[in-house]
Amino acid sequence: MYLDEVIIFNYRSCKTVSLKLSEGNPNIYIGLNDSGKSTILQALDLLLNSKSKYNSLGEGSYKNDLSNTPDETDKLNHLLVEKDLPEFPDDATSTFIVGKFKYQEEEEGSEYVDMNLSTPLKWSLDSNEEGIFWLVRKLNGSLDKTYVLMNESNDSLELWNLAVRSIDKKIKELKITADDIENENGKGRFSNFEKIRAIYSKIDSGPRWAEYKFAKNDKDIFPDYSLFDWNTSLDEIIATAEAIMKDEIDDHLKPIKILAEDKAKLAEKAINRKFGELSETIREVAKDVEGINSKVYFNVKEKISDVMLTKTNSDGPIHLENQGEGLKRQIWFSLIKAKANTGEDSINKFIWAFDEPETHLYPRAQREFFDILNKVSTGNVQTLISTHSTIFIDKSNLDKINSVIQEEDGYSVLNGCSDVEAIYSSLNVKNSDFLFHDKFLIVEGDTEQYLIPKLYELYTGRTIIKDNIQLINVQGKDKWLINKTLLDKVMAGFKKTEEQLVYLFDNDMKFEIGAEAIKDNMFFVGIQDIEDSIENEVWSNILNDFYHGDFEFSYKEVEEWKTEIPNVKCNNNQKFYSILKRKIREKCQNLGLEYDTLVRLPSKGIDSSELLLNHINHVDKIPSKIKEAFDKLKV
Template identity: 60%
Template sequence: MHIANIIIFNYRSCKFLDLELSREHPNVFIGLNDSGKSTVLQAFDLLLGNKPKYSSYGEGSYKSDLSNSLISIEKINAILENKDLPLFGFSDDSTLIIGKLVYSDDEVEKYIDLNLTAALKWSIECNPTNVLWIAKRYYNNRVQTYLISSEADEPLELWNATQATINGKIRELAITNEEIENENRRGRFSNFEKIRAVYGKLNCSLKWVDYNFGKSDKDVFPSFSLFDWHTSLEEIISTANAIMQEEINEHIIPIKQLANDSARKAEEAINQKFGEISSIIKEVAKEVEGISSKVHFDVKEKISDIMVTKTNSDGPIHLENQGEGLKRQIWFSLIKAKASTQEEGETKFVWAFDEPETHLYPGAQREFFDILNKISLGNVQTLISTHSTIFIDKSNLDKINSVKKENNGYTEINFCKDIDSIFLSLSVKNSDFLFYNKFLIVEGDTELYLVPQLYELYTGKSLIADNIQLLNIQGKNKWNENKRIIDKVLGDFKKSEDQLIFLFDNDMSFEIGRGVVTENMFFVGEQDIEDSIGDEVWLNILNDYYQGILEFNLEEINSWKESVAKNAKCNDYEKFYPILKKAIKLKCENSNIEYDSVKKIPSKGAESAEFLLKFMNTENTIPLKIKEAFDKLRV
């Protein structure tokens, strides 16, 4: 289960924020000091943390985490209504954190085996498929948790009701046994099965309802940890628990299952005994129709301590007694170990890192971000607050959130749309950092649209995700001018020949001369990219484009390619596209079709790229030289 959306109301500088989050990539928050980055991470702690810190005004307290200027409950409800969420009915004096949690079908199967509270089971059943909404309200030194559940117009809260109350509703609504679904198809109806039947008879709608975590409920929600470089022993042990969870589960799950089975047997025995003495109870408490119990055997698992053995120590030493430097090193190594053993799976942990680059030199920062990237692909969802240009350099641009304070003193967050927004958010200059690792130079508008699609088809990642900038020199005749500009811009950085990969039509090699060609230059086709595309691909493209008008065959396409000039600079009419256009015109004349009445094949820009990409949809349809250029980019 991971967080897909968090909505923050009235928390410090975060008067109102609505954030969409990625599961498989680090969610990066950048901005100047005091912009609200740490506050955003702490809001996640308020939602999912075990012991979140929140200050309210009260006796002996002179500070509060409540925003100074509150967004009213009316405005909160207007926002929720716009998101098709139920409304709240409390007053304005509250911090409210709302989270949309998303889980997989495999996780649903695991929930069946957990001894969940009726409140959580009912919420899971009532919400849209694989979605669970949870909210936390902080006010007057109190905290209240809510779930979205289907509830009657006059609230009953049957998930918190006694068996007698539920049975009373069954009788009141005249619900028959046939109307109650018995999931096991044997034995007595459970309270939950009766609750479902009762609500099925009533006029219900989705509402926010009060919720208290049950002991097994916490196994459903992801475990949240907020890390910085002031790492405590408790946080190190928490990290160790996360890393060793699979090893712990191997031994603890059978014990938990045994405990649940034993609890059910004990519950049946106790309830049988209650049944035997029910008449005695009724004599004393005449209004009581029946009495029953719920039994849960609590099985807790955790690493309780960490010991280290040092080269100069006489046996294991408690890590608690070691210096902060060693604690940080152990914590870093545990996270690194988590990445090295990471496998894809359901999200079990949400880890937030507040300026993790602190005390790390640039190379270590790059390594640490790679580690966070790797664990994000497994069962850890990551959130990062950072000033590090290295972290930003290695992030997907569309996963970077720019955090800033507006003139009114409250935090606003926007996705970074381009490099300019990165520079503005961090108040950096061009000389402070170079965002891209490498540059791919192409010569025209068609390649500008075509190449990124082919790269993603070939590698499974976008150019931006691999920190590659695509540059268009806009024609062969501008080669020398643009090459000088590029070299000048990159002159103060790493050698440009190491950063620049050139992907051109082969006719460019005749323009610039073989003497200046380097191993980073790749030339496609006999003359251009079009004649390098496979005959079968062209056959599919043309027959689809002219379906019902003209029909083409492989012999024709092969003959047109044979007509392309080889190994020399040539005139335009000796290249594939002009040859193809001329052949289409001749084919129309031979078929008594007015050439001007048929649609023409696009020859440049996005339209041309889309024309080609329709059937260049597998890796083996990408010309070899293009794949070689992509391989060089990724070295």
């Protein structure tokens, strides 16, 4: 189960904030100081951790987490209605955190059935849309309530809270027979849950918010939320280590506890024997006391007393307490990561929220740290990061970055970042503050601008955005010199420019550039252009599919047409696509068909790219020079 959506209502600066979360990528929140980033992370802590602190005005307390000028509840209800959810009664003095969770119905859902979950939780899971679960926490002063979405009657029967006798009474009242009740196991007595399901199927009911209290085993299905703000103490590191090592400690602690219990019993006997010897003396003072005895318990408690490090350049073990803040945080994170790894097979998912994790980490460590977060996000960990780090942003998918802005009224607004300009604006950075992409792929025109990213994804299994590659279209051969000069000026000052830039052009660009200007980072496709580099069989399949029912083409015909293409500078009518269109016209004339009645091949650009992509469906069909350019980008 993972967190898919959250609505934060009347909590500090987040008066009405709605956010969508990614499961498999880090969720990045950027913005200036005091914009509300930390408040978002703390709101999620409120939703998932019942022990998280909520401040309210009261005697001797002047801190209040309710928004200063809270929104009316109809604003929250408007968002709920949009999601086909029931409304809450008017209440402008409460904080609401609404969470939508998703889980895999076949895998996780089947495991929930076998778990010892409370009836209210089981009924909520059964009531909701498949694979969806809604949870709400409402806080108002000392009032703290949790709600889940249930299928409930208009008169609020709350059958899940009733005893067996009351449920059976309702069964009789509604004249429900054994045939009306589904026995999930196909044998044995009907469970309360099976009876409840049958009752609700016979009465008018619908989705309602029902108050809910976590039972002992219920929390096993919810994500384990941890908020790391990097105010790390040595005690927290040790506590994390103890949590990870609990099984190993228990193996050695259990025999000691058994011994302690045995010794406690012996000590108890000895003490009580001594009390017996003192009974006469005690009665002389306390005449009504006939005897006195005691119970003895030896408390054996595990504790990792210290953490020691051995470093490559150290002379023996060193206390972690004496190390720098950066190393402490690295050790803490490695322990947290290990804790998550121990639960990889569990249905429970971890949610890690990091508030400015770049603190105390130098640039390389930031990059490595983000790579680890990216990796664990594809497993059983969902990550959220509040950051000012341009390195974290640089390595993130643009569509996973959210800008948190505090408006003039002091309340936070969440916006997606549709382009780099939005990032610059959110962080108030200048162009010189960071280079947003690792590599740049320069292509010649509109066909390549659409086609090449799709081929890259087919070849690598990843998008150019995910691999931090910026695609640049130089808009034709005639603009090459101007755009090359501009690129050189933009990249001036960045190291190893030739490794960052990869040029992928039609082969006829060679004649514009000149042999002396060609470098190892330039790749040229085809005899003249990308179209003639496509395999003959692929072209024959494209044409046969496009002109299905009119006439057929063989790959040998395509092969013959390509022999007409010169390997020197030539006019457009001597290139493959022009030759192809002429040959189709000739074929029509030879077969006595009216050419003007045929659907024409699209002009070069997006439409012709789509035509190619419909048939280039395997990496083997991608021209070799294009694959070489992609390999260069991955170096």
